[in-house]
Amino acid sequence: MFSKYILCFAFIAISYATSNTTYINETKELPLLFEHNFCESRLQNNEPPELFNAYTSLAITTYPFIMGFPKHLPFINVAYALAVNGFASFYYHYHLNWIGKQADEISMIFANYYGLHGLIILTNQKNIKNKRFFQFLNIFYMYLFLIINTIIKYDKFFPYLFSIYLLPTLYLIRKVAKKNNEHYIKYLLTSFVGALCWIISEIHCTKHTQYGHVLWHFLFPLGFYKIVLNYDLILDRLINYHLISNSSDNF
Numbered sequence: 001m002f003s004k005y006i007l008c009f010a011f012i013a014i015s016y017a018t019s020n021t022t023y024i025n026e027t028k029e030l031p032l033l034f035e036h037n038f039c040e041s042r043l044q045n046n047e048p049p050e051l052f053n054a055y056t057s058l059a060i061t062t063y064p065f066i067m068g069f070p071k072h073l074p075f076i077n078v079a080y081a082l083a084v085n086g087f088a089s090f091y092y093h094y095h096l097n098w099i100g101k102q103a104d105e106i107s108m109i110f111a112n113y114y115g116l117h118g119l120i121i122l123t124n125q126k127n128i129k130n131k132r133f134f135q136f137l138n139i140f141y142m143y144l145f146l147i148i149n150t151i152i153k154y155d156k157f158f159p160y161l162f163s164i165y166l167l168p169t170l171y172l173i174r175k176v177a178k179k180n181n182e183h184y185i186k187y188l189l190t191s192f193v194g195a196l197c198w199i200i201s202e203i204h205c206t207k208h209t210q211y212g213h214v215l216w217h218f219l220f221p222l223g224f225y226k227i228v229l230n231y232d233l234i235l236d237r238l239i240n241y242h243l244i245s246n247s248s249d250n251f
């Protein structure tokens, strides 16, 4: 219930931040133009569409349909966020505009928010107080992230803020894996190789390295989604053994 109020507050704050940008544009100051080019469009005079990047984005949408949807709520929402993210990412790479950036990045933020929510449930089975506190931190970080992401001149901060948001996720993935004898390293490595390919394409952009971003589209969500499915099975076991209550305390 509490989280819903925070979400409402976040949206009001985002509306305010957006209206503030409009105000700047209406004054005598120069309007802020949004421009973002990945390696593929940098090789074509910064002109959209990025066709390879756009069409391979759709792979992200297909993962939940091919590999299956989780059974339990926070993880089901990760699957929904991925399904939306593939289309959003297609749109972003095709048009390289502001609405595409928001559609793509906000669905990534949601995917991590719900993944982290699931991990918090798995790591704080009995301790309701801790569970609520960490969930509050999760929603609060997302709230600040969304506000910062609404401001055009802060476009460059997204990769850093998203990497920071991944840190508790990675820590809890390891913690849950150790406790439940679950494989996770090979899946994280898959995602890491995807991320590395993208970084290389941005730092050293050539005709060949441009496909690094294509590999990112395939590998990064694949590794994490496999973990989501496996951890959903752990949650299922814990609920069946009554080690976690399937109540509003969790979801």
Ligand SMILES: [Zn+2]
Pocket (backbone or CB within 6 Å): 053, 057, 089, 093, 213, 217
């Ligand atoms: Zn992309």
